[in-house]
Amino acid sequence: MEILIENYNGYRFQANIENKVFNSNMVLYFLDAYQRTKTIPDQLTDPNMRSDYHKLTAMFDLFQEEDFLSLLFYLGLLTIKEKGLAFDVSLQTPNAVIRDIYPVLVTKTCF
Numbered sequence: 001m002e003i004l005i006e007n008y009n010g011y012r013f014q015a016n017i018e019n020k021v022f023n024s025n026m027v028l029y030f031l032d033a034y035q036r037t038k039t040i041p042d043q044l045t046d047p048n049m050r051s052d053y054h055k056l057t058a059m060f061d062l063f064q065e066e067d068f069l070s071l072l073f074y075l076g077l078l079t080i081k082e083k084g085l086a087f088d089v090s091l092q093t094p095n096a097v098i099r100d101i102y103p104v105l106v107t108k109t110c111f
Helices: 002-008 024-037 047-062 065-074 096-110
Strands: 079-083 089-092
Touching: 002 024, 002 096, 024 047, 065 089
Parallel strands: none
Antiparallel strands: 079 089
C-alpha cells in the first residue's frame, strides 16, 4: 500500500480538508499491471498518461501567466499543500509520479 500512497495519492481540492485522494487512473494502471504480472510494475507511470501530459504542454501557450498555476492545478499537476492568508493557498506536486513528470513540463513550457 505504501507504493500506492507515495506514487498515486496526495490530491487535495480544499485547503481545510486533511484527507488526500488517490488518482484513480494511476491506481487502476498499477492494479492492472500487477494482476497481469503478479509483480510491482517497473514503470509506475502509465505511458499513456505521460504522453497525454506532453501533448498538453502545447496548451500552456494559450494561457496568461496568472492562469498558469490554475491550469496546473486543474490538470492535477499541482494540489493544495496548505491554506495561506485569506483565500491564498500554497500548492505542491501531489505525488512521486507527478514530480517525475512535472519538471519536464515546466522546462518545455517556461524555457
